[in-house]
Amino acid sequence: MKTLARRTFLAGLGGAAGWIAAQKLRPNLPVNDGTARIAPANGPQILNDASELSQTPVHKHIILSQDPDAALIDAIRKELSEAKSAGHPLNVGAARHSMGAQAIPRDGTAITFDNGLVEIDSQAQTYRAHAGARWSQVIAALDPAGLSPMVMQSNNDFGVAATFSVNAHGWPVPKGPMGSTVKSLRMILPSGDLVTCSPSENTDLFNLAMGGYGLIGVIIDMQVEAARNTRLVPSFEEMAASDYAAAFQRAINDPDVTMAYGRLNVERADFFTKALLITYRETEEQDALPAATGSGWMSHVASRIYRAQLGNEPAKSFRWWNETTLGPMLGSGETTRNALINEPVVTLDDGASERVDILHEYFIGFDQFDAFLAACRDVIPASYQEFLNVTLRYVAQDDQSVLSYASVPRIAAVMSFSQELTQRGEADMARMTKALIDRIVAAGGTYYLPYRPHARLDQLSAAYPRAAQFARLKRELDPDGLLRNNLWDSYLEHL
Numbered sequence: 001m002k003t004l005a006r007r008t009f010l011a012g013l014g015g016a017a018g019w020i021a022a023q024k025l026r027p028n029l030p031v032n033d034g035t036a037r038i039a040p041a042n043g044p045q046i047l048n049d050a051s052e053l054s055q056t057p058v059h060k061h062i063i064l065s066q067d068p069d070a071a072l073i074d075a076i077r078k079e080l081s082e083a084k085s086a087g088h089p090l091n092v093g094a095a096r097h098s099m100g101a102q103a104i105p106r107d108g109t110a111i112t113f114d115n116g117l118v119e120i121d122s123q124a125q126t127y128r129a130h131a132g133a134r135w136s137q138v139i140a141a142l143d144p145a146g147l148s149p150m151v152m153q154s155n156n157d158f159g160v161a162a163t164f165s166v167n168a169h170g171w172p173v174p175k176g177p178m179g180s181t182v183k184s185l186r187m188i189l190p191s192g193d194l195v196t197c198s199p200s201e202n203t204d205l206f207n208l209a210m211g212g213y214g215l216i217g218v219i220i221d222m223q224v225e226a227a228r229n230t231r232l233v234p235s236f237e238e239m240a241a242s243d244y245a246a247a248f249q250r251a252i253n254d255p256d257v258t259m260a261y262g263r264l265n266v267e268r269a270d271f272f273t274k275a276l277l278i279t280y281r282e283t284e285e286q287d288a289l290p291a292a293t294g295s296g297w298m299s300h301v302a303s304r305i306y307r308a309q310l311g312n313e314p315a316k317s318f319r320w321w322n323e324t325t326l327g328p329m330l331g332s333g334e335t336t337r338n339a340l341i342n343e344p345v346v347t348l349d350d351g352a353s354e355r356v357d358i359l360h361e362y363f364i365g366f367d368q369f370d371a372f373l374a375a376c377r378d379v380i381p382a383s384y385q386e387f388l389n390v391t392l393r394y395v396a397q398d399d400q401s402v403l404s405y406a407s408v409p410r411i412a413a414v415m416s417f418s419q420e421l422t423q424r425g426e427a428d429m430a431r432m433t434k435a436l437i438d439r440i441v442a443a444g445g446t447y448y449l450p451y452r453p454h455a456r457l458d459q460l461s462a463a464y465p466r467a468a469q470f471a472r473l474k475r476e477l478d479p480d481g482l483l484r485n486n487l488w489d490s491y492l493e494h495l
Contacts, residue, residue, distance in 0.1 A: 051451075080482065089483065093162065132159050142226055147229055148228065149224070164209070179210035185206070215488055231282065231335070237277045242373070243275065267320070360451060375439035379436050383431070474488075
């Protein structure tokens with residue numbers, strides 16, 4: 001094992017979950033041959049998401065920016081009533097960074113929340129946020145008060161309620177999903193009733209909505225735990241991939257480690273044989289913290305290196321050397337918790353019109369990490385997908401969400417592929433995804449639901465054994481099927 005007690009290079013790129021292009025309206029239209037590019041369509045009634053492959057017609061799309069009080073509640077109730085009368089579905093989104101129309105109601109009413117209200121209770125170390133507030137707005141509000149989100153997604157573009165609705169996690173340790181930090185929320189049920197939910201009040205509704213993809217109710221606002229913003233210093237350990245799980249577990253058990261993530265090498269000839277573990281510890285000096293900023297010019301340098309990997313095996317080797325050797329020597333050293341997570345997804349947008357970044361995420365137990373490595377080595381290089389990155393993070397056991405992906409503590413592997421916008425590319429991605437899910441579920445793992453809808457129904461049922469229970473309870477709450485999206489239409493409705 002080689003220990004690199006050096007400075008960090010672009011720690012803000014530690015989480016790959018945000019490594020997707022900003023929302024674009026490029027739908028998936030039929031093509032006539034296997035290599036022609038999937039072309040965009042025109043029309044104001046088409047919504048898409050970050051996959052650029054989720055062309056979905058909607059009846060109407062409205063933006064609501066009222067504060068989370070009477071005006072917003074009245075507006076939501078009005079839209080719910082009109083959609084029910086017309087027989088249209090309804091769903092709410094913020095950034096729509098999902099990749100399979102999980103926030104888009106087909107032929108229905110699509111609502112986008114746009115409001116950055118954040119109110120801080122410094123004494124309780126909590127904050128109240130509008131459901132549509134973005135994490136960048138939360139950080140901007142918390143940072144001057146010396147606070148930081150307890151858990152958030154790895155980029156700052158996403159909405160707070162959207163993070164709860166997909167039950168996303170971050171890379172503070174030893175934490176679980178963001179939903180575990182929510183003290184309470186208010187939401188409007190399909191019936192129009194306004195309810196307050198928490199781990200102790202209307203608990204069943206809270207657990208359904210946590211990771212419920214907007215299918216249970218329309219969230220208005222949330223009361224969420226904050227953490228102290230602190231000055232941190234990183235350390236780096238390079239090792240064999242087979243040693244990573246044990247090293248990561250030691251880091252999780254170390255009370256001085258507050259944030260951690262890992263990487264694996266991605267060259268096809270040497271695929272997933274090397275690992276890098278990055279851990280952050282608080283410094284002794286915690287006074288006069290600088291204001292949170294992004295990673296600035298370093299982001300753009302790293303982005304160019306990252307994009308140079310496309311079809312270029314030597315560039316993948318160079319990036320690994322950069323991340324394990326050069327990067328730690330050239331980085332800026334000490335940072336703050338807020339600076340690490342205050343990074344937008346657009347930093348790594350390639351701007352290419354013929355390709356798109358597609359994410360996968362898998363959750364595997366520490367004792368089955370070798371089986372995960374073997375599955376990936378067998379399946380991914382055999383495809384012609386361009387594999388660019390994997391980030392390894394920790395997620396604590398989640399006993400709250402009905403659609404929990406962490407029945408035990410797990411390593412989360414967030415994978416980034418660059419996919420051709422062609423039918424050939426989509427077909428190969430679907431084949432590869434099914435093969436990976438089969439292997440990982442067989443090893444006791446799960447896959448994440450916000451991405452491309454390539455899994456079979458039996459795979460979803462195997463990965464999420466309470467999915468049928470979720471569907472049954474949703475029908476009891478919403479017998480008219482008012483709150484719907486593609487996750488419901490393609491999967492849960494059939495359970």
